[in-house]
Amino acid sequence: MKIVVCVKFAPDSTAPRKFSSDDTVDRVSVDGILSELDENAVEEALKIRESAASDAEVVVLTMGPEQARTAITKTLQMGADAGVHVVDDAIHGSDSIASSRVLAAALERTGFDLAVCGMASTDGGMSVVPAMLAERLGVPQLTMASEVKVDGTAVTIRRDGEVATETVEATMPLVLSVTDAANEPRYPSFKGIMAAKKKPVEELTLGDLGVDAGEVGSAAAWTTVESIEERPARTAGTIVTDDGTGADQLVAFLAERKFV
Amino acid sequence: MAEILVLVDHADGEVRKTTGEMLTLARRLGSPAAVFVGSQIDTAREALKKYGAEKVYVLDSSDLTDYLVAPKAEALARLMEQHDVGAVLVPASAEGKEIAGRLAVRTGSGVITDAVDVESGDAGPVTTQAVFAGAFTVRARVTHGTPVIAVKPNAVTPEAVDGAATEEQVTVEVSEVAKAAKVVDTQPRQSSGRPDLSEASVVVSGGRGTAGDFAPIEALADVLGGAVGASRAAVDSGWYPHAYQVGQTGKTVSPQLYLAAGISGAIQHRAGMQTSKTIVAVNKDPEAPIFELVDFGVVGDLHKVLPAVTEQVKARRG
Ligand SMILES: Cc1cc2nc3c(=O)[nH]c(=O)nc-3n(C[C@H](O)[C@H](O)[C@H](O)COP(=O)(O)OP(=O)(O)OC[C@H]3O[C@@H](n4cnc5c(N)ncnc54)[C@H](O)[C@@H]3O)c2cc1C
Numbered sequence: 001m002k003i004v005v006c007v008k009f010a011p012d013s014t015a016p017r018k019f020s021s022d023d024t025v026d027r028v029s030v031d032g033i034l035s036e037l038d039e040n041a042v043e044e045a046l047k048i049r050e051s052a053a054s055d056a057e058v059v060v061l062t063m064g065p066e067q068a069r070t071a072i073t074k075t076l077q078m079g080a081d082a083g084v085h086v087v088d089d090a091i092h093g094s095d096s097i098a099s100s101r102v103l104a105a106a107l108e109r110t111g112f113d114l115a116v117c118g119m120a121s122t123d124g125g126m127s128v129v130p131a132m133l134a135e136r137l138g139v140p141q142l143t144m145a146s147e148v149k150v151d152g153t154a155v156t157i158r159r160d161g162e163v164a165t166e167t168v169e170a171t172m173p174l175v176l177s178v179t180d181a182a183n184e185p186r187y188p189s190f191k192g193i194m195a196a197k198k199k200p201v202e203e204l205t206l207g208d209l210g211v212d213a214g215e216v217g218s219a220a221a222w223t224t225v226e227s228i229e230e231r232p233a234r235t236a237g238t239i240v241t242d243d244g245t246g247a248d249q250l251v252a253f254l255a256e257r258k259f260v
Numbered sequence: 261m262a263e264i265l266v267l268v269d270h271a272d273g274e275v276r277k278t279t280g281e282m283l284t285l286a287r288r289l290g291s292p293a294a295v296f297v298g299s300q301i302d303t304a305r306e307a308l309k310k311y312g313a314e315k316v317y318v319l320d321s322s323d324l325t326d327y328l329v330a331p332k333a334e335a336l337a338r339l340m341e342q343h344d345v346g347a348v349l350v351p352a353s354a355e356g357k358e359i360a361g362r363l364a365v366r367t368g369s370g371v372i373t374d375a376v377d378v379e380s381g382d383a384g385p386v387t388t389q390a391v392f393a394g395a396f397t398v399r400a401r402v403t404h405g406t407p408v409i410a411v412k413p414n415a416v417t418p419e420a421v422d423g424a425a426t427e428e429q430v431t432v433e434v435s436e437v438a439k440a441a442k443v444v445d446t447q448p449r450q451s452s453g454r455p456d457l458s459e460a461s462v463v464v465s466g467g468r469g470t471a472g473d474f475a476p477i478e479a480l481a482d483v484l485g486g487a488v489g490a491s492r493a494a495v496d497s498g499w500y501p502h503a504y505q506v507g508q509t510g511k512t513v514s515p516q517l518y519l520a521a522g523i524s525g526a527i528q529h530r531a532g533m534q535t536s537k538t539i540v541a542v543n544k545d546p547e548a549p550i551f552e553l554v555d556f557g558v559v560g561d562l563h564k565v566l567p568a569v570t571e572q573v574k575a576r577r578g
């Protein structure tokens with residue numbers, strides 16, 4: 001079985017994030033990391049490999065700048081077998097439509113039984129790429145899984161929706177995405193960190209994938225930003241220490257704001 | 261006037277508040293046309309008319325509801341081919357966004373998700389989004405194809421304007437490939453009896469500081485007529501169901517009042533509550549980052565402060 005995990009290199013969400021002068025997400029001056037929610041995708045893939053009856057391989061695929069290599073390295077340390085890095089200057093500024101175009105081409109090239117994604121990237125956070133991949137590849141989508149069961153080529157997921165919890169089934173090859181409730185990502189072990197150094201990472205350009213540079217990047221984006229504004233910081237409020245009158249003061253505040 | 265398709269958000273025909281909101285936004289852009297997928301149009305009809313749907317496309321087929329996402333995207337694509345459609349609005353739920361994504365690829369259209377506002381502009385609809393955990397406000401526009409926009413709850417106050425609500429039954433052939441992910445079981449969410457989290461005007465949330473006891477959180481929510489929320493730490497500990505999680509991987513709420521008790525205020529939690537109008541926190545650690553956001557904060561033990569507040573509010577109500 002071949003499991004390809006799509007992971008994104010995203011600005012660290014605990015650091016101050018910003019935009020570049022061309023209104024794209026600044027991926028260079030802000031420290032980037034493996035998008036945290038994609039750790040859940042990697043973990044699920046590793047679990048599936050570990051419990052597979054026959055040989056299974058986990059390949060990690062990312063599309064992003066040179067620095068995105070660090071995201072692949074982290075997944076190799078966690079236990080993935082190999083990496084594929086699509087890197088091409090023309091990709092800068094791609095929207096989700098173009099990203100899914102490139103990733104779908106890469107998935108077709110590598111081949112896959114399971115393409116595993118995270119529930120959302122921590123920067124763009126649209127949660128659309130997995131569905132777009134399924135649409136482009138013409139395979140089933142089992143997305144936003146909070147629980148995954150694999151039995152041969154049959155996959156069953158639990159999907160906690162807005163109004164109901166659903167059980168959904170499909171047969172490989174397919175696109176799977178998992179939420180952060182699906183599992184607890186492992187930390188790289190010392191052995192894992194050492195082993196990662198010897199694992200192969202293939203670099204691909206758009207040319208290798210047969211994708212025309214004109215189909216991707218800022219110029220080909222089907223959406224445009226009109227304006228970006230930083231939200232004004234909230235003005236400091238009143239903070240009291242409870243000396244027995246904390247509740248009284250809080251109720252007085254709620255009353256003043258007409259909540260009681 | 262071009263039609264603005266609105267994918268109706270409903271549970272067994274009970275139209276959710278987001279539908280009224282989307283129809284209200286659609287009216288700014290063109291002629292609102294509701295797309296109802298399911299067999300319970302009899303339950304939904306009045307609400308769609310009330311919020312101004314001029315047309316109602318009824319798609320009643322198990323082919324559309326028995327499989328995940330793909331059939332609904334196909335159906336909307338078919339409607340876009342058959343009618344003069346100016347934009348498509350869908351709810352920004354997981355399903356709505358996935359439908360939007362597939363539809364955009366299928367129809368060669370740009371897609372914008374998580375819009376908190378949509379206005380009409382010279383070059384098409386202009387959306388507003390909150391990004392990077394609410395730190396920035398971005399206004400954007402679709403430049404290719406027919407704008408496909410996923411709209412967040414509470415984007416606008418639904419306006420009641422009587423629409424013609426002319427009904428049209430639509431039959432859509434769903435392709436075999438779209439019927440590949442089969443929904444084999446559906447368990448409707450149990451109602452908590454409290455207001456819906458994403459629609460409530462008051463939310464009281466508990467975190468790790470509750471130590472697993474949500475009774476004081478629920479009691480305060482109830483006297484304030486609010487919904488209950490939880491941090492991921494509380495959800496991960498199994499103290500409260502995931503459906504109530506507020507934050508990056510939970511719900512985004514923007515109530516009039518958000519009260520966080522025993523929650524430190526991590527960036528991922530803030531992402532879901534930062535735009536609340538009034539923020540209050542009770543936390544025993546004066547250094548907790550949540551205090552950077554508050555209008556009013558109490559440094560203290562929630563197990564003492566919350567019950568006392570609940571009692572006093574009850575007493576005031578008499
Ligand atoms: C990718 C990703 C996504 C995430 N998504 C979310 C999300 O959607 N929502 C979310 O909430 N988190 C999310 N998190 C987790 C987030 O980073 C924090 O770990 C989490 O919000 C912490 O929850 P907490 O504030 O309840 O717990 P803690 O950070 O442990 O804080 C508990 C607080 O309670 C206070 N306290 C303890 N006892 C009392 C008492 N008796 N009275 C008063 N105060 C007391 C403590 O002083 C402390 O400040 C995410 C993390 C990641 C990596």
Ligand SMILES: Nc1ncnc2c1ncn2[C@@H]1O[C@H](COP(=O)(O)O)[C@@H](O)[C@H]1O
Pocket residue numbers: 006007008009035037038041061062063064096099103116117118119120121124125126127128129130
């Ligand atoms: N540039 C990328 N490279 C690899 N995978 C990606 C990329 N962008 C998105 N993904 C995958 O798609 C998921 C959802 O992303 P998004 O739709 O951007 O929220 C992520 O969790 C990844 O698994």
